Amino acid sequence: MESVSIRDVSLSFGAVHVLEKLNLDVREGEFLVLLGPSGCGKSTLLNCIAGLLDVSDGQIFIKDRNVTWEQPKDRGIGMVFQSYALYPQMTVEGNLSFGLKNQRLPGDDIRARIDRASKILQIEPLLNRKPAQLSGGQRQRVAIGRALVRDVDVFLFDEPLSNLDAKLRSELRVEIKRLHQKLDNTMIYVTHDQIEALTLADRIAVMKGGVIQQLDEPLTIYNRPRNLFVAGFIGSPAMNFLAGAVVKSGHGHAFRAGGHEIALDGYEPDTAIVEAPDALLGVRPEHVEINREAGANGAVSFPATVDLEEPMGADSLVWISLGDQTLSARVESSRRFRRGDTVHVCFNIPMASLFDAKSEIRM
Amino acid sequence: MSNPGSLNIAAASLDAVKDRIDGGPRGPRPRKRISRRNIFIYGTLLVVAIYYLVPLYVMLVTSLKGMPEIRLGNIFSPPVEITFQPWVKAWAEACTGLNCDGLSRGFWNSVRITIPSVVLSIAVASVNGYALANWRFRGADVFFTILIFGAFIPYQVMLYPIVIILREMGLYGSLWGLVLVHTIFGMPILTLLFRNYFTSLPEELFKAARVDGAGFWSIYFRIMLPMSLPIFVVAMILQVTGIWNDFLFGVIYTKPDTYPMTVQLNNIVNSVQGVKEYNVNMAATLLTGVVPLVIYFISGKLFVRGIAAGAVKG
Numbered sequence: 054m055e056s057v058s059i060r061d062v063s064l065s066f067g068a069v070h071v072l073e074k075l076n077l078d079v080r081e082g083e084f085l086v087l088l089g090p091s092g093c094g095k096s097t098l099l100n101c102i103a104g105l106l107d108v109s110d111g112q113i114f115i116k117d118r119n120v121t122w123e124q125p126k127d128r129g130i131g132m133v134f135q136s137y138a139l140y141p142q143m144t145v146e147g148n149l150s151f152g153l154k155n156q157r158l159p160g161d162d163i164r165a166r167i168d169r170a171s172k173i174l175q176i177e178p179l180l181n182r183k184p185a186q187l188s189g190g191q192r193q194r195v196a197i198g199r200a201l202v203r204d205v206d207v208f209l210f211d212e213p214l215s216n217l218d219a220k221l222r223s224e225l226r227v228e229i230k231r232l233h234q235k236l237d238n239t240m241i242y243v244t245h246d247q248i249e250a251l252t253l254a255d256r257i258a259v260m261k262g263g264v265i266q267q268l269d270e271p272l273t274i275y276n277r278p279r280n281l282f283v284a285g286f287i288g289s290p291a292m293n294f295l296a297g298a299v300v301k302s303g304h305g306h307a308f309r310a311g312g313h314e315i316a317l318d319g320y321e322p323d324t325a326i327v328e329a330p331d332a333l334l335g336v337r338p339e340h341v342e343i344n345r346e347a348g349a350n351g352a353v354s355f356p357a358t359v360d361l362e363e364p365m366g367a368d369s370l371v372w373i374s375l376g377d378q379t380l381s382a383r384v385e386s387s388r389r390f391r392r393g394d395t396v397h398v399c400f401n402i403p404m405a406s407l408f409d410a411k412s413e414i415r416m
Numbered sequence: 417m418s419n420p421g422s423l424n425i426a427a428a429s430l431d432a433v434k435d436r437i438d439g440g441p442r443g444p445r446p447r448k449r450i451s452r453r454n455i456f457i458y459g460t461l462l463v464v465a466i467y468y469l470v471p472l473y474v475m476l477v478t479s480l481k482g483m484p485e486i487r488l489g490n491i492f493s494p495p496v497e498i499t500f501q502p503w504v505k506a507w508a509e510a511c512t513g514l515n516c517d518g519l520s521r522g523f524w525n526s527v528r529i530t531i532p533s534v535v536l537s538i539a540v541a542s543v544n545g546y547a548l549a550n551w552r553f554r555g556a557d558v559f560f561t562i563l564i565f566g567a568f569i570p571y572q573v574m575l576y577p578i579v580i581i582l583r584e585m586g587l588y589g590s591l592w593g594l595v596l597v598h599t600i601f602g603m604p605i606l607t608l609l610f611r612n613y614f615t616s617l618p619e620e621l622f623k624a625a626r627v628d629g630a631g632f633w634s635i636y637f638r639i640m641l642p643m644s645l646p647i648f649v650v651a652m653i654l655q656v657t658g659i660w661n662d663f664l665f666g667v668i669y670t671k672p673d674t675y676p677m678t679v680q681l682n683n684i685v686n687s688v689q690g691v692k693e694y695n696v697n698m699a700a701t702l703l704t705g706v707v708p709l710v711i712y713f714i715s716g717k718l719f720v721r722g723i724a725a726g727a728v729k730g
Contacts, residue, residue, distance in 0.1 A: 100623075138621045151625075151630070
């Protein structure tokens with residue numbers, strides 16, 4: 054059963070089209086992340102699902118009920134905002150009970166729900182405090198609690214961790230994942246942070262220009278990006294792109310760049326490898342191997358020069374020049390390289406992605 | 417320890433470094449109390465303050481003198497014999513037209529005009545501002561533009577049409593007619609004030625309240641109002657002083673019985689019959705100015721805070 058279905062939804066402000074005929078099905082109990090750069094329409098889509106924005110065209114279903122014209126309060130959704138949006142003049146308890154009082158629930162029911170939510174989120178000692186007396190992490194927990202008490206079908210998160218510092222962010226990320234495992238609710242989560250997306254999501258929808266570019270499981274998105282945009286957007290440090298051409302070579306195909314010919318044996322195509330005069334080979338830094346000696350692991354390698362080394366703790370990023378193109382390789386930080394060193398590069402082709410430069414689609 | 421000579425050299429150079437550190441400046445930089453800059457700043461402030469305070473001083477001392485003392489002509493000298501008779505006369509006995517009960521009548525008229533005008537205009541304008549800022553209804557921008565444009569139409573153009581409208585409504589010459597006029601004329605600036613303030617509040621609060629099932633009035637009263645005390649104080653000060661000091665609308669839309677205090681003050685000061693009683697005039701003027709003065713003193717701090725109020729942290 055679909056928990057949330059979006060059918061051909063469009064939204065435009067005057068001449069600006071923010072969403073274009075967008076379709077999306079969110080499964081029951083799924084954690085779906087909407088990921089994209091700012092201005093891609095991900096928050097707008099979330100606001101449309103919440104009913105805070107009216108769509109220009111299309112339909113929205115929640116639990117098989119058409120809610121396109123319903124008020125936010127009648128949609129069975131709870132929302133958590135980036136700025137927490139706690140009511141400053143009310144205590145934590147007042148914040149949690151505000152929605153319930155609007156529903157005119159009986160007092161002991163309200164009590165019971167607040168008890169349950171504050172136990173789950175461990176905010177019981179804070180119930181009598183004002184939001185100004187809470188830390189950022191506590192505030193966001195209260196904001197989640199406000200959705201929790203209302204017993205909603207779908208949780209909507211609008212960049213909930215963006216206002217927190219790095220340490221707190223990773224802590225709360227784990228807590229949100231735990232919460233999802235405990236509650237089993239459908240959650241839709243908007244973020245521009247790919248680490249959040251990769252760690253939290255059951256499925257990720259990568260968006261750009263109001264269109265979903267790819268909807269898949271995190272590792273599929275990471276390993277087999279459908280197009281050039283997804284490949285470049287996901288992954289930090291970013292994927293390397295080598296410009297060249299796909300040519301026939303012996304019984305298979307090869308990628309030719311700057312006089313080198315890289316055999317494409319073992320490549321996992323989406324459709325099929327075809328010859329292309331303009332193509333891009335995308336290889337993640339961890340799939341670029343560099344060695345001091347040629348043929349160290351029996352693979353065909355190409356000579357290159359080291360430009361720069363960036364130690365990142367557990368591993369280092371080594372920037373190298375291969376012909377007139379620059380690449381980065383991820384190596385263990387115990388291996389040290391200096392500027393000007395000559396190294397031999399080989400690529401992990403089964404983990405690489407090949408794009409047609411014109412269509413930008415993965416082969 | 418094998419080479420004590422080099423150790424001595426090291427110690428000597430350490431001393432030299434220490435001298436340099438200890439001898440140099442340390443702690444906050446000293447500031448000259450009397451510098452050319454300070455003399456200029458405080459001198460200017462002093463001159464400006466005196467410039468504004470001297471008239472007030474002259475009014476105060478004159479209002480406490482008897483007429484014979486005033487005729488001596490030393491307007492800066494303090495009163496030899498302090499008398500409160502001019503204040504009593506200004507408040508309760510001075511004659512304007514047919515009435516001889518002083519400014520007291522005008523004072524109560526002004527109170528009865530100001531309070532309903534202030535309450536009504538702020539109530540309507542705050543809801544206007546809230547609707548314009550948060551509920552982006554169709555035509556909101558056009559409505560807002562028209563409202564702001566209204567603030568730039570010269571009063572003279574509207575004076576007579578309003579006389580006719582009030583006459584047709586049967587309100588001409590009554591206090592309620594004037595209340596209505598003040599409420600309408602306060603609308604553009606107050607709506608602008610409230611709209612800008614509500615726009616500066618985080619939009620996500622409003623969204624959260626909508627998700628929580630609060631409606632138009634519920635959000636207004638339970639979310640927005642409690643966060644808006646500073647701007648309400650600003651609006652109140654603007655309106656109280658503006659309406660209390662109004663002369664033009666008062667003289668046009670009321671009758672002698674219902675004249676506000678400012679109009680009555682004018683009639684006392686400008687009466688051409690008999691001797692000019694400077695002390696009574698001064699006392700009457702000070703009495704009229706007391707209300708705005710008190711408002712400023714009480715709420716000055718809140719006023720500044722309200723004007724400066726931008727983002728409110730949640």
